[in-house]
Amino acid sequence: MADDLRLVDVQTEHLDDVLRVRSRSFGLMDSGSRDEWLSNNQVFIDDRRMLGVMDGDELVASARYWPFEQWWGGRKVRMAGVAGVVVAPEYRGRGVGSMVMRGALARAVEQGYPLSALYPATTVIYRHLGYEFGGGRFRYTFPAAELRSLGGKEVSVRRAGPADAGRFLELAGQLHSSGRSNGPLVWPEAKVAEWLGEDNSFCYLAEDGFVVYGWQNGKLRVEELIAGSEATVRALWSIVGSGSSISTDVEAYISPDDPAHLLIAMEADKHAVIEHWMLRVLDAPAAISARGFAPGASLEVDLELDDSELSTNTGRWHLSVSGGSGSLTRVESTGDALRLGSRGLTALYAGTPLASVRKAGLAWGGAAADDGAIDTAFSGSTAYMLDYF
Numbered sequence: 001m002a003d004d005l006r007l008v009d010v011q012t013e014h015l016d017d018v019l020r021v022r023s024r025s026f027g028l029m030d031s032g033s034r035d036e037w038l039s040n041n042q043v044f045i046d047d048r049r050m051l052g053v054m055d056g057d058e059l060v061a062s063a064r065y066w067p068f069e070q071w072w073g074g075r076k077v078r079m080a081g082v083a084g085v086v087v088a089p090e091y092r093g094r095g096v097g098s099m100v101m102r103g104a105l106a107r108a109v110e111q112g113y114p115l116s117a118l119y120p121a122t123t124v125i126y127r128h129l130g131y132e133f134g135g136g137r138f139r140y141t142f143p144a145a146e147l148r149s150l151g152g153k154e155v156s157v158r159r160a161g162p163a164d165a166g167r168f169l170e171l172a173g174q175l176h177s178s179g180r181s182n183g184p185l186v187w188p189e190a191k192v193a194e195w196l197g198e199d200n201s202f203c204y205l206a207e208d209g210f211v212v213y214g215w216q217n218g219k220l221r222v223e224e225l226i227a228g229s230e231a232t233v234r235a236l237w238s239i240v241g242s243g244s245s246i247s248t249d250v251e252a253y254i255s256p257d258d259p260a261h262l263l264i265a266m267e268a269d270k271h272a273v274i275e276h277w278m279l280r281v282l283d284a285p286a287a288i289s290a291r292g293f294a295p296g297a298s299l300e301v302d303l304e305l306d307d308s309e310l311s312t313n314t315g316r317w318h319l320s321v322s323g324g325s326g327s328l329t330r331v332e333s334t335g336d337a338l339r340l341g342s343r344g345l346t347a348l349y350a351g352t353p354l355a356s357v358r359k360a361g362l363a364w365g366g367a368a369a370d371d372g373a374i375d376t377a378f379s380g381s382t383a384y385m386l387d388y389f
């Protein structure tokens with residue numbers, strides 16, 4: 001095997017190679033999904049968001065990222081959502097995966113993304129590159145009969161479809177901003193419209209909320225439910241629960257902090273499923289200034305960052321938080337400061353208590369007396385996503 005490995009931008013003519021490596025990594029794709037996959041990937045190629053590794057004239061690895069925004073502290077932060085990381089089996093275990101991922105990280109930085117996130121199949125490679133757990137995708141199960149009796153009949157609700165994509169995004173935006181959400185993704189409007197138009201998307205819209213649900217393995221499953229008032233929470237869940245004669249349980253992707261948990265009885269004996277996703281701060285000052293912080297928090301503290309992959313983050317910084325906003329500015333000061341690598345900074349950014357970050361060996365130094373104020377600044381609701389990508 002000639003080792004003439006080089007990083008490239010994937011081109012349309014490489015897609016057959018990508019598909020071959022992908023099949024050997026994730027399983028075969030049915031012929032119906034192939035066309036959608038090809039047209040999606042053409043957009044990644046056009047936007048230079050798909051990187052590959054070539055050996056001679058053969059493509060042996062690839063990775064790409066979605067142009068997402070993600071809510072942090074109730075503000076939208078641009079986030080490169082890495083997916084489709086694949087290496088041909090005969091090339092694994094010798095740095096090819098790391099090479100293609102480094103290419104994707106460098107491109108995301110160049111394109112101005114302060115954050116990146118991904119769903120890891122293994123954490124090892126991504127931790128080496130500075131990613132750490134950021135949050136989860138939580139799936140809960142509720143007895144449908146409980147949902148059916150939640151009421152809310154006074155709320156007017158209508159069927160919705162692709163033409164309502166803009167309104168869906170607007171409502172989600174209002175609620176994530178006022179609720180200071182952490183973690184949910186913002187998809188491009190065209191993708192939202194596609195999703196609302198799917199045969200298995202049953203969409204209902206109220207004045208201040210919406211629900212999208214469908215069938216999954218013989219059960220009803222809520223993909224997203226957003227509501228701005230108790231009456232609408234009750235109305236939308238009870239629409240889903242009206243299917244209780246066929247689907248005795250309803251599964252739902254929702255936040256662990258969703259009001260549903262406080263309203264619905266009989267959840268106690270049901271299992272929850274959590275898929276963890278990882279996050280990486282790519283551009284520390286941009287990531288800090290883009291997100292929202294706890295509104296009452298005020299913080300002035302020096303940080304010493306050491307980022308072995310993205311050296312522009314390395315060095316001494318001053319973190320200032322007040323009025324719900326933060327900034328990170330370079331300082332020349334010396335002496336003790338809270339020291340963090342990329343994984344420690346990322347865990348903190350995602351709301352992990354500093355005591356846990358320290359005990360995992362991902363933060364050192366600084367005045368322990370500052371830890372409480374730092375935790376308060378980064379605190380908020382549990383970071384979650386509804387979507388897998």
Ligand SMILES: CC(C)(COP(=O)(O)OP(=O)(O)OC[C@H]1O[C@@H](n2cnc3c(N)ncnc32)[C@H](O)[C@@H]1OP(=O)(O)O)[C@@H](O)C(=O)NCCC(=O)NCCS
Nearest residue numbers: 025085086087092093094095096097098120121122124125
């Ligand atoms: C996961 C994958 C992309 C890694 O590619 P690779 O070229 O083997 O990775 P590298 O050689 O750069 O390895 C980087 C580090 O990750 C570790 N690693 C790689 N694959 C691993 C696995 N399956 N389990 C545990 N650790 C793994 C390596 O040991 C290495 O760590 P080390 O330096 O401490 O030994 C590749 O195995 C693959 O394509 N797998 C199938 C598809 C898949 O799972 N993709 C990831 C989706 S998130």
